[in-house]
Amino acid sequence: SSGINAExxxxxxxxxxxAGAFLNPMRDRATSVPDGVTTQEYDRWCESQxxxxxxxxRCPMDGAPFQLVETTSIYKAHTLFGLLSLSHAYITNVGRxxxxxxxxxxxxxxxxxxxxx
Numbered sequence: 001s002s003g004i005n006a007e008x009x010x011x012x013x014x015x016x017x018x019a020g021a022f023l024n025p026m027r028d029r030a031t032s033v034p035d036g037v038t039t040q041e042y043d044r045w046c047e048s049q050x051x052x053x054x055x056x057x058r059c060p061m062d063g064a065p066f067q068l069v070e071t072t073s074i075y076k077a078h079t080l081f082g083l084l085s086l087s088h089a090y091i092t093n094v095g096r097x098x099x100x101x102x103x104x105x106x107x108x109x110x111x112x113x114x115x116x117x
Contacts (some may be wrong), residue, residue, distance in 0.1 A: 067092045068101070078106050 034040045066089045068077055080086065081103045091099040108114045 001005060044083075065090055069093070070098055074106060074109050077101065078110060 014079070031103055033039055037045075066080075066084065066086055068080070068089050068091050070091050070093050072091075081089070087105065088102045090097055091101060105114065
C-alpha cells in the first residue's frame with residue numbers, strides 16, 4: 001500500500017487542480033472577451049452576472065458531497081468510488097476545494113491513458 005501511495009499519492013490534485021479557473025471566470029477574460037466588446041464592458045457584464053441572485057429551489061443539491069483529501073491515492077479513490085457508487089468527488093485541502101475528479105478520469109489514470117507525471 002505504501003508503494004501505491006508513494007507512486008500515486010496526491011496524484012489527483014496534480015491532475016485536477018483547476019478549481020481556480022472554475023471559481024473565477026474572469027481570470028482568463030483577455031482570451032474570452034467577445035468581438036466588439038471592450039474589456040471594461042465585459043468586466044462590468046461579468047460583475048453584474050456575479051451579483052445576480054440564483055434560485056436553487058429546483059436544483060437537487062447534495063447537502064454532504066463526498067470529499068477526498070488531495071493526498072488520497074488513485075487506488076484508494078477508485079475503491080471508494082466503487083464501494084459508494086460515486087460518479088465524482090470533490091478534492092479538498094484543509095476543507096478548501098482544490099479540484100474535482102470523476103470516476104472516468106480515475107479509470108483513465110489506472111489504465112494508463114492519462115499520465116500524471
